[in-house]
Amino acid sequence: MCVKDTAGHDDGVYTFGNTITVDGEQLTTMTRAQVVLQAAMYGAGSFQPAVLRHLIGRSGACERYCAMEGLRALTLTGDRWPPFVAALTAAVTEVPSTGSAEESMRMALAHNQIPAAPEFFGRIKPARAVLVSAARTGRDHKEDVKTRDDPDGAEGEDPDADSDEAKSLDLLSNPLMPNHPVARMIQSLFKHSGGKSADATSQAGGGTPVARPSLRPSEGRKVSVGRRIAMAANRLVFGTHRGDARYPEWDQSAQRYRHxxxxxxxxxxxxPDGFRDNTTLAQIGLLDTPxxxxxxxxxxxxxxxxHGRSEFGEQLHTDGVVDLxxxxxxxxGTAPLPFIGKKRQRPGVAALVLLDVSSSTLDTTGDTEGQTGSVFDQHLKLSYRITAALDGLGVPVGFYAFRSWGREMVHVLPVKSFRERVSALTIERVGHLNPAGFTRIGGAIRHCTSILERQAEGMKRVVILVSDGHPYDDGxxxxxxxxDTRHAMSEARLRGVGFVCVGVTAPSGNGSQVQREALDSASALHVASISGIEHQLGTLIRQALADARRRGDHAASNVPA
Incomplete structure (x- = not known):
């Protein structure tokens, strides 16, 4: 953590992100104690955005939450406090003990009898903490913390959970949060339309799936009324977002493009429910690159x-033989080296890893290494490992995810751009990925192919699609x-971009006819365990690049002069 001096702004001592703010003009023993307590609360996990967002606009609940979390931090650190802090701990009385930040939040919202936090605990400003956490992922989330009377995110006059002020805050908060009225309406629509509720289906990442996890596409299937209304609601929610690009789609029945x-x-x-931290990601083996x-x-x-001369080799160096x-x-003198050495050089290859984060990947898979989990977790682990390995080898690589809610809302989520290196920010973005929505693969492929061409001019290019291979969306x-999926891949190859599709198959899915038809033109591999993919991925990439080169040369030779 770091300490920031806000000289002249007496807002007290509080934490946002990994920074503790202090008024440098008022450095006293109390101020030092507040800094120590705020750091301890940070280490105890008291500033999680998923918890603090429930306290926005409720200053009384914030005081009660601060009291319980300060006591929990005191308990966790035992007797390792500096003397000037230990002398103040006697002021902590009649504050109930809790075992987690979530428990403290629930008690703070439910009970008014809990005394306010002592002065040396400092302050908690949930609005600023949530904003800073959102900014770390590169997204502006000011709308998530806007209050009715204070647009800057300052705390109100302790509105209760059931008051009109709290309801106003609920209406102004992010409509994609699980407790929002619009979200509850959409969930009820899914229940009536035969789908599962968000609580029943959210197994990987805490997301709110829009499609039923076990859904498998079949010929002629129609989208239910509930799902159509849900997609219309999503268009309303995301109406403020500007469409970044528009692409054609192949109409299979009419045998022409829809421009x-x-x-x-x-x-x-x-x-919005928070991200999976490094500990959680490490439990699924994501951070280990084999x-x-x-x-x-x-x-x-x-x-x-x-590469120059060498002591050993298969080819003689002419000057080296003469010198010898x-x-x-x-x-x-020293004996000269008579052979031509060989060395692996930095490649002229650029890769883009494209991860399917639709809700069909929530299916459970049985891993041959004795591990079980969702297809999404396996694919997430594989995608990050590929990205980290290529980045470590010096290969320019980008990492993107995608899902869709109809043809007007294909979402592409940048996890790592080509200009970035794999870092803690990349891991944090990975932790925010959660499965939801549908799988309109064609639009995502065309968009990412365009990104790859812009970022890797003059290089051999390959797209690595990590997906269950089940394209499905409205219409x-x-x-x-x-x-359309097959045409999107062929378009990429004709432009010199190789294409590889890999994924883990669930025990219940043996590969549908749609999957085989969609991926028959790709260097595809779907197995029961990602270890099988990791052994063969290099070969698949080489084959895909060779195929793209042949198709690109053939297309260029057929262009009329």
């Missing part, structure tokens, strides 16, 4: 080129979905 048919929006990854994957990629992505003969006759299923 400007699909709208793609680029949005920063954001889960050596087998790195070796497979290095063997096929990094080219081997002559001269050295043997003269016997002076986008069966042969229509398979035909």
């Amino acid at each position: 400007n048919w699909v709208t793609v929006h680029e949005l920063e990854p954001w889960n 050596a087998t994957l790195t070796r497979s990629l290095a063997r096929h992505v990094l080219g081997i080129a002559p 003969a001269y050295w043997r006759r003269s016997g002076s 986008y299923d069966g042969t229509q979905a398979a035909g």
